[in-house]
Amino acid sequence: MELTLVLLIIAVGLTFDFTNGFHDAANAIATSISTRALTPRIALALAAVMNFVGAFLGTEVAETVGSGIIGAPTGNTGLLLVLGALIGAIAWNLLTWWLGLPSSSSHALIGGLIGAALAAAGTVHWQGVLDKVVVPMLLSPLIGGLLAYGLHAAILWAFRRANPHRAGRGFRIAQSVSAAAMGLGHGLQDAQKTMGVIVLAMVTAGWQDSFHVPLWVIAVVALTMAAGTYSGGRRIITTLGRRIVHLDPPRGFAAEVVAAGVLYSTAFLFKAPISTTHTITSAVMGAGATRRLSAVRWGVARTIVTAWVLTIPGAGLTAAAAYVILRALPGV
Incomplete structure (x- = not known):
């Protein structure tokens, strides 16, 4: 039974990884597509390749997810906990993808772990959740928004006398680089979360003693996420690239550069x-607000923020229900 559960968790974990890829493909490429800097297929291929490469850049975030959110569970109960967490995260990803909302796959997984752990009467490291999840969740959007506003304001000033057509063409080329940087950052951050859950399952089963991520886990997760990314996620691409604010190449470049910088710094410096x-x-x-505040469609933004707020509890409740159902199955 233990072997079956671990293999099932790996399979379901890779399914989550695939949904993370197509759900979050928009993160790296929506701005480049909306500004016509890249065609959709080229942008998806670029994001897939960079997601794959980014997955090999570090494992610090994986170790945080594997050991810093919940206490290491034991036995079959612990494996069912991990499986329930993955089911909750996948269900939330599919729901928000269907609705076209760019919610967080990362927080869906973390919410799933918390919900399943509470249902199993397990240990939740609340201080770790506060330090590594809640605080970064509040600060990263604030910092990303302010820095993007500042960077685009600086770009407007620096190119105030430039030929608009020539400058726009230059920033379209630059967006190929910034989109690649976003894809790399997404692979660095999001692939590691699936790695962490797979390693957590192996530690729970006693297959390894530490939360070190084996190379085969990195490779399989990287390939799966790249495949999911290439399959696309056009519903969310439309929301992020067109429905929030009209983007031109300089604004798209500013948004991508800032977001990529925040992803790298939090992964390497804070392991968050x-x-x-x-x-x-x-x-x-x-970046869009530099035109004027009313340029941002705040109604759409409000809907997205609501999805953000609901992600952890929504995925947590789904994961808790999944765990209870799994425990009730005969022979488990």
Whole structure:
């Protein structure tokens, strides 16, 4: 039974990884598509390749997810807890993808872990949740929005006498680089969350003693996320790239550069699993607000923020229900 559960968790974990790829593909490429800097297929291919490469850049976030959110569970009960958490996260990803809302796959997974742990009477490291999840969740969108506003304001000043057509063409080229940087950051951040859950399952089953991420786990997760990213996520791409604010190439470049910088700094310096969705969405709002505050469609933004707020409890409740159902199955 233990072997079956671990293999099932790996399979379901990779399913989550795939949904993370197509759900969050918009994070890296929506701005480049909406400004026509890249065609959709080229942008998706670029994001998939950079997601794959980014997954190999570090494992610090994976170790935080594996050991810093909940106490290491034991036995079959612990494996069912991890499986329930993944089911809750996948269900939330599919719901928000269907609705076209750029919610956070990262927070869906974390909410799933918390919900399943509470249902299983397990340990939740609330201080770790506060330090590594809640604080970054609040600060990263704020910092991303303010920095994107400031960077685009600086771009407007620096190119105030430039030929608009020539400058626009230059920023379209530059967006190829900034979109690649976003794809790399997404792979660095989001792929590690699936790695962390798979390693948590292996530690729970006693297959390994530490939360070190084996190379085969990194490779399989990277390939799965890249495949999910290439499959796209056009509903969310439309919301992020067009419905929040009208973007031109300089604004798209500013949003992507800032969001990528926030992703790298939090992964390497703070080992915090922040949301690429929250970061790029707030950066898009910040860059768009330089035209005027009313240029941002705040009604759409409010709907997105509501989805952000509901993600952890929504995924947590779904995961808790999944755990209870799994425990009630005969022979489990």
